[in-house]
Amino acid sequence: MSIKFRATRLGMPLSHNYGKWYAKMVPIGNITSEQLAEEVSHLSTVTRSDMLAVLWALAAVIRRHLLNSEIVHVDGLGSFRIGFRSRAKDRPEEVSADDIYGLRVVMTPDRKFQQTGVTERNGRTGYFTGELVRGAELSSVNAPTIKQTYR
Template sequence: MAVNFKIYQSNRKGNTNGKFYARAAHRETINTKDLAEVMQNNSTVKRSDIVAVLTELSEVLRQELQRSNKVHIDGIGTFKVGIRSKGAKTAKEFNATDNIVGSHILFMPETTIDANGNRVKALLAGLKVKEAASYESLKSKEPETQNPGV
């Protein structure tokens, strides 16, 4: 198995403009029931039990994050809440209602140390990549001629 990628040309201003880069290409989204089916095939636990556990996990994860706790799941990583805020001139002028403008979830994947002393994200250990076959590769296109008059 390998992670698919597509090649794209950068149009950002600066020294990356016109250069070609790889971007991960995703085939589909796997949902809880799909995961449960695979997990059932890999274990002695029934799919319905796995769905129940995963559903409860999502509820407890939400509760713990809203209690301002970090949640670490062995082999996966740590989840925590991050917030965005506008600045205030003084601490006394800071008001959560006016200055906090958003929240988001931060995920820090679990890392291990390999034999060479390098950090490796546990979920990406042994990752291989290959170019996706389901799109027209930019490598096969002729370079466009630039028209200075346009």
């Protein structure tokens, strides 16, 4: 099991990296709520239909809290909040709801600090790893034998 990628050329002429190559994730399929419910039901005592009910209810509850301008945190998954774009105005009293556009949900995944050492002043050194990608392996679709593990 690994995350697939391929080399893709940047085609945005105004970018300073125009014409350069970068890695892009290659999806190999989609997973539905029914498939998630089926898998979770095999890992727990919850039936598939109970799991579907929980997923639908969870989505409805998260939506309600987001629409109430709250941040929703799901342990092991991350935090959800509303984000949007807004047209700039010269004075604060000119800003109104009519200036807001591009509403979206912003998801910030949970992260865990991986300590690699200690500094001379007893500070920690290390890096943060997203819990959902910890231990992921990466492989090129052009050269599937080359793999790298992401801590």
